[in-house]
Amino acid sequence: MKGEIISVGTELLLGQICNTDAQFISQESAEIGIDIYFHTAVGDNRYRLLDVLKIASERSDLIITTGGLGPTEDDLTKETIAQFLNLPMVEYEQAKSRVIEHFHSREMPSSNKKQWLFPEGSKLIPNRNGTASGCIIERDSKIFIVLPGPPNELQPMFKETVEPYLLSKKDKSGVIKSRVLKIFGLSESKTEEMIKDLIERQTNPTIAPLVGKGEVTLRITAKASDNNEALEMIEETEKMIRDRIGEYIYGIDNDTLPLAVGTMLINKNITISIAESCTGGNITNLLTDVSGISRSLILSEVTYSIDAKIKELGICPDVIEQFGAVSHETAMAMAKGIRKKAMSDIGLSVTGIAGPDSVEDKPVGLFYIGISSLYGDKTYEFNSKGNRLWIKNFASLAALNELRKYLIKYM
């Protein structure tokens, strides 16, 4: 079944709201194996909506609309679909009692009467959270599903009524499942290069790379007759990918680097302290997004100035004098210094140049990461491009990723 979503509402075209309804319906549809091929957003305008309905019904079997079911004049989705399908609008008792019940003691504006009119032959979709019932219309082997715009109304309606309906309708050819592999430390093009033959050879599951904020993701999508088969296919493909670039994969689906690292620290009962310079508190900020991290995180300091590095972390001034504040040596001294002071298992540090100005004749984007523990002291050098915010973010993720690899290797 080829599906598409038409979202009706001028507020979408003015950018006043984001089209989260289309995202939600797409996610849910993918879960139950319905392919969505297009999203369209159109304003509260009868003629443009008619045009869009015509285009959609020529290319799709399933058309899901959102929005335009309210009581006001610019709510015209149902009426326009009725016009398009050449169906009269008729009263539905069930919808009428829902609206009247909603207003019970209060006076009902007469405009609300349109909320119990639907194209003849509709099946109603009950709405627990509002007065706008939805409807399903089957006509000439096309299915129209008509839903209200507010997400708190649409979402339960979709899950409770539309999904079971679609499952009963769709050809029994199977489900679509996908898994996202989260990668740090490889560019999108490098990732693709390293698994190019897999991407090209595979048609089911498919493998699609996507670039995020300093990260890359790979989406594996399998079509199969049931969930178990799809999962097996995904796992087989995932294994082939991991054999090539496993060391760069830090998690799947909704995992984030801070969550991956934070969870390891908490589960392994490891305490940590952090000394940040160019990342300006961002590493600690990311790590403290993880619930329960207070059990692991003893202390974090942002020692921006050379003075603070010397005074707070006990770094020997000679080290900074000789090698510079942005160096392997200073990164190491910072990691050791904060660890000693906090008496934590691990000390993590970053020192570098976020820009816009360079420091010590060293380039913007250069940074060093230090990790110190009983299991060994390590430093890492990175060069990154981008503006101040990009470098701060990238250096923070790089530090968390080196820590992740360190924890796996040594602890």
Added chain:
Amino acid sequence: MKGEIISVGTELLLGQICNTDAQFISQESAEIGIDIYFHTAVGDNRYRLLDVLKIASERSDLIITTGGLGPTEDDLTKETIAQFLNLPMVEYEQAKSRVIEHFHSREMPSSNKKQWLFPEGSKLIPNRNGTASGCIIERDSKIFIVLPGPPNELQPMFKETVEPYLLSKKDKSGVIKSRVLKIFGLSESKTEEMIKDLIERQTNPTIAPLVGKGEVTLRITAKASDNNEALEMIEETEKMIRDRIGEYIYGIDNDTLPLAVGTMLINKNITISIAESCTGGNITNLLTDVSGISRSLILSEVTYSIDAKIKELGICPDVIEQFGAVSHETAMAMAKGIRKKAMSDIGLSVTGIAGPDSVEDKPVGLFYIGISSLYGDKTYEFNSKGNRLWIKNFASLAALNELRKYLIKYM
């Protein structure tokens, strides 16, 4: 000029990301008086994209595409537009040097070469934050604007290159200008309530409240025959609003609370140190987004544990014992402690409960802010609702806002 947006990417149709690009472009277009009539999302599929381009070019003068400019095989937007317009793809030196510069010492995957190929006759749109340059193509009185998908790349490209271009192209029947007032410390409904009569009375300029992440904004939009007239109209309306709620307005347009506070600190030559607890480094992280803040920020510590509060900030254990770690008294002691240690002009502190678990029988969302300087010691109590990330963010902004008001009042 009739415009529409085509977003290319299978990830949109699977619901893996929300179409924030379409929202952003719609907002910005409305600001400069360009009407957007349709949004379409389509997958990484040449034939479906060709169909969508055909439909769009029949009904619109301006077609803005997002996504599909990466180096990988499923990135096919430029190639498909070239095919649609029957134009050859040619090399652009400027784009080539951008890509090569990006990879400088590292090896460039050969697939990146496609990032310097564009339909013949394109004007390039430079991309500061990535290797995917965009382009503008004028053909048969239609304009095609081709942008990459990642918001951090697309947004500056749109503001810096596309907006001036569109302004130069659009009909000269007048201008639309707007200014956004940034508000902290008032809810959207409270803001609306306090200026309800202004909102209702005004038709030009219009006043539109919008809720953001812990903040509220008011957009004033004026239509006038020229920029000066529009500006005068905006300023008159702004004055009326400021007379009512001026103390809550911390800036305009692209101002942020960290930028407003950071700029004040730098310009007034005031040094600061910060002791964070429940905000986990986020205040310092936000403040270090401001270039040049290293002149003001001496030291910041995240003292999550009670031990660290006592050892690092020299807080008397009796204070914590008697009043709790989340209290006016501890917030004050933290602010004084960090200020004394760093010998800075100001000490700023936050202590509170970000959740999910409550502490000391105090509720999640309770937090205290402390500010200490020669000009006086102050503490502030807040109660907020929301999850851990929301509370961290809100408490960080609240601390910056109290500091902003303190700086205005006392320093």
